[in-house]
Amino acid sequence: MKLSQLFSRTERQAPKDETSANAQFLERGGFVYKxxxxxxxxxxxxxxxxxxxxxxxREEMNTIGGQEIxxxxxxxxxxxxxxxxxxxxxxxxxxxxxEKEARFTLGWSHEEIITEIASKFINSYKDLPFSAYQxxxxxxxxxxxxxxxxxxxxxxxxxxxxxxxxxxxxxxFYSEVRTAYNKxxxxxxxxxxxxxxxxxxxxxxxxxxxxxxxxxxxxxxxVCTQCEYAENKEISSLKNESLCLKCGGKVKxxxxxxxxxxxxxxxxxxxxxxLQYVSERGEKNFVVMGSYGIGLSRLMGTAVEVHHxxxxxxxxxxxxxxxxxLIVLDNEWEKGNQIYQxxxxxxxxxxxxxxxxKTAGEKFADADLFGLPIRLVLSxxxxxxxxxxxxxxxxxxxELVKLSSIxxxx
RNA sequence: CGGGCUGUAGUGUACCGGUAACACGCUUGCAUGGGGUGCAAGAGAUUUAGAGGGUUCGACUCCCUCCAGCCCGACCA
Numbered sequence: 001m002k003l004s005q006l007f008s009r010t011e012r013q014a015p016k017d018e019t020s021a022n023a024q025f026l027e028r029g030g031f032v033y034k035x036x037x038x039x040x041x042x043x044x045x046x047x048x049x050x051x052x053x054x055x056x057x058r059e060e061m062n063t064i065g066g067q068e069i070x071x072x073x074x075x076x077x078x079x080x081x082x083x084x085x086x087x088x089x090x091x092x093x094x095x096x097x098x099e100k101e102a103r104f105t106l107g108w109s110h111e112e113i114i115t116e117i118a119s120k121f122i123n124s125y126k127d128l129p130f131s132a133y134q135x136x137x138x139x140x141x142x143x144x145x146x147x148x149x150x151x152x153x154x155x156x157x158x159x160x161x162x163x164x165x166x167x168x169x170x171x172x173f174y175s176e177v178r179t180a181y182n183k184x185x186x187x188x189x190x191x192x193x194x195x196x197x198x199x200x201x202x203x204x205x206x207x208x209x210x211x212x213x214x215x216x217x218x219x220x221x222x223v224c225t226q227c228e229y230a231e232n233k234e235i236s237s238l239k240n241e242s243l244c245l246k247c248g249g250k251v252k253x254x255x256x257x258x259x260x261x262x263x264x265x266x267x268x269x270x271x272x273x274x275l276q277y278v279s280e281r282g283e284k285n286f287v288v289m290g291s292y293g294i295g296l297s298r299l300m301g302t303a304v305e306v307h308h309x310x311x312x313x314x315x316x317x318x319x320x321x322x323x324x325x326l327i328v329l330d331n332e333w334e335k336g337n338q339i340y341q342x343x344x345x346x347x348x349x350x351x352x353x354x355x356x357x358k359t360a361g362e363k364f365a366d367a368d369l370f371g372l373p374i375r376l377v378l379s380x381x382x383x384x385x386x387x388x389x390x391x392x393x394x395x396x397x398x399e400l401v402k403l404s405s406i407x408x409x410x
Numbered sequence: 411c412g413g414g415c416u417g418u419a420g421u422g423u424a425c426c427g428g429u430a431a432c433a434c435g436c437u438u439g440c441a442u443g444g445g446g447u448g449c450a451a452g453a454g455a456u457u458u459a460g461a462g463g464g465u466u467c468g469a470c471u472c473c474c475u476c477c478a479g480c481c482c483g484a485c486c487a
Binding site for chain 2: 009011012013014015016017018019023034036037085088089090108109140142143144146151199200202203207218219258261263293327329330331358359360361362363364365366368377379380381389
């Protein structure tokens with residue numbers, strides 16, 4: 001990608017009022033554009049990050065047998081009424097111009113929809129277990145959207161639903177999801193703590209959240225400094241400096257961001273929507289269900305909160321929009337174009353700063369703001385050595401690399 | 411939803427009860443060429459200062475209402 005053609009631009013100053021790092025850097029860098037409070041456009045750079053995150057999630061979901069589907073965002077009232085979730089505060093209601101009252105809600109979670117679909121396909125224990133997920137925009141009328149991508153009215157979410165013939169089978173899958181989630185967050189460069197939490201309107205039982213420690217987080221958790229056992233303050237009897245229930249280690253209170261949540265739903269939804277199966281003995285039983293969410297856009301914001309410095313973002317390589325930022329100085333465009341083409345041919349994801357008339361300082365500043373893992377600088381000076389200068393965003397030092405061996409190093 | 415703060419050019423800001431200014435960005439030209447470079451010329455708010463109303467001879471400025479944004483709280487699936 002050539003920077004001169006990128007549909008976005010960088011701003012020299014952070015937007016006024018925004019205080020969270022993710023809001024400041026993502027808007028300044030042109031990754032996202034804020035249309036309203038809690039409502040964002042993902043511009044090319046931001047959308048590439050989203051794509052990287054989505055791909056990691058897909059791979060891990062597919063590994064545990066999840067099948068990707070895509071459900072409607074317009075959710076009929078009758079689905080939500082069946083489970084008593086039509087009249088909830090966060091729901092947006094949708095009414096056609098010709099209709100007197102709202103007939104749809106904008107999907108804020110899809111348990112009802114998928115359960116209804118499943119009821120058409122599941123008859124026997126032989127049809128179970130089964131799991132499906134989607135990556136889709138969710139809509140929630142947040143009373144207070146805040147902190148950039150961390151809490152929005154409209155956000156990207158992966159929601160996985162699983163269906164089982166027994167509680168035990170569901171819990172087995174539940175722990176597989178836990179493992180998959182750990183891999184996802186790890187691959188995205190985040191340290192997430194598996195945390196015991198409340199179920200809200202999803203379920204009466206306890207659930208588990210994946211919490212990333214950050215000062216801008218809205219949640220408070222207690223984490224054992226020894227075994228990493230964690231509980232959400234909402235339900236915890238622990239307090240700061242108390243001893244861990246599991247290992248006796250010291251517990252610390254931390255602010256954190258909830259990047260994922262898994263729910264053992266049991267039969268709440270399958271009973272409401274009459275999803276039953278016939279067992280081996282010919283008995284009719286309610287299907288046991290679980291649901292599992294990851295907020296992709298929130299994950300992206302969290303990654304910025306965790307990985308940045310005063311100059312800009314420091315993307316983990318796995319979710320960086322590009323791997324390499326190529327800067328050309330001294331008008332060495334001909335050589336620059338060659339290198340760019342060479343990298344493209346080798347399949348290296350490269351953002352080429354081909355802007356003429358921009359000074360070196362501006363290009364370096366933007367390189368730091370964008371936060372791509374590797375910065376390459378090609379100039380008269382480096383060309384004398386038949387080299388290009390390489391600097392990693394997360395390191396201070398630079399090194400000269402021979403042009404002939406550049407693709408090997410990348 | 412309660413509390414606080416803020417709305418002036420694309421962005422960030424300033425001034426003043428007397429008819430909108432500065433920096434950056436943008437356009438053009440010349441110079442420059444390793445950390446937001448220098449000089450010059452220009453466009454851009456102008457039935458104008460988020461919208462509406464009021465006070466006043468006169469309002470961007472004072473007052474009211476609404477709207478929007480941010481922060482704190484409540485809520486948070």
